[in-house]
Amino acid sequence: PAPAAAAPAAAVAPAAPAPTELKDVIEHTPSYVVGITFPPALNRYPGLAQAVGRYAQAARGELMQAVGGLGNDRPSAPYALSLQFEMLLERPELVAVAADGSRYTGGAHGEPLVARFVWLPQQQRMLTADTLIPDPKGWAQVAGYVATQLRQAVQARVDAEQLPPEDHDEQVRSADKMIAEGTGPQAQNFSQFQPLVDAAGKIVALRFVFPPYQVGPYSDGTQSVDVPASVLRGLVAPEYAALFAA
Numbered sequence: 001p002a003p004a005a006a007a008p009a010a011a012v013a014p015a016a017p018a019p020t021e022l023k024d025v026i027e028h029t030p031s032y033v034v035g036i037t038f039p040p041a042l043n044r045y046p047g048l049a050q051a052v053g054r055y056a057q058a059a060r061g062e063l064m065q066a067v068g069g070l071g072n073d074r075p076s077a078p079y080a081l082s083l084q085f086e087m088l089l090e091r092p093e094l095v096a097v098a099a100d101g102s103r104y105t106g107g108a109h110g111e112p113l114v115a116r117f118v119w120l121p122q123q124q125r126m127l128t129a130d131t132l133i134p135d136p137k138g139w140a141q142v143a144g145y146v147a148t149q150l151r152q153a154v155q156a157r158v159d160a161e162q163l164p165p166e167d168h169d170e171q172v173r174s175a176d177k178m179i180a181e182g183t184g185p186q187a188q189n190f191s192q193f194q195p196l197v198d199a200a201g202k203i204v205a206l207r208f209v210f211p212p213y214q215v216g217p218y219s220d221g222t223q224s225v226d227v228p229a230s231v232l233r234g235l236v237a238p239e240y241a242a243l244f245a246a
Contacts, residue, residue: 032079039087048119066105080104091201095119114211116192130187138235140185147183149225182215202245
């Protein structure tokens with residue numbers, strides 16, 4: 001009977017994985033350059049550190065695959081990976097980390113790397129978009145809110161440029177199309193997010209982050225929209241409702 005009684009506790013809080021000490025990476029050769037930096041505080045959360053480490057290894061792996069494809073050729077500019085991890089939030093119930101950088105493997109510009117990790121220390125697991133809002137109907141509401149904010153930002157920017165009417169309309173049309181495609185109501189389109197909290201540590205908004213090309217051209221850079229708790233509270237799974245401000 002004793003082992004059976006212990007089983008539910010194990011399911012609630014999985015054993016923390018063995019620590020993975022993350023250390024900065026600096027590599028410099030004639031063909032490629034790698035620079036990856038980690039905040040030391042990450043190592044306090046072994047499960048989170050493991051996930052971040054896997055992301056960094058995958059980013060480096062793709063760079064090295066491209067370097068391997070060069071054979072004996074020397075690129076005109078070294079291939080490069082630059083990746084910075086930053087602690088955005090560290091509280092007993094919620095930890096958030098940002099990854100921002102780029103990978104250059106030839107061409108006009110590098111490929112942007114944008115990721116967010118939200119860790120629940122008490123449950124020893126990641127908070128992901130699909131577990132946060134499991135009902136697809138919920139994502140339709142989030143998508144509608146986000147798309148409206150992005151369209152308003154485009155409209156304001158294009159209006160400020162005072163373009164001829166036909167250029168103005170074409171820019172708005174083109175932006176509308178990208179926004180519609182990039183904010184389709186599926187969890188995967190909203191997988192990168194970070195919590196914004198009040199003084200008590202309750203989530204007042206989620207900042208959804210969109211890398212270049214998802215909702216706009218490369219020149220627009222990384223874009224984000226803050227969705228307030230008032231929009232999200234009725235959509236999130238009951239087990240996460242307590243994380244949000246009332």
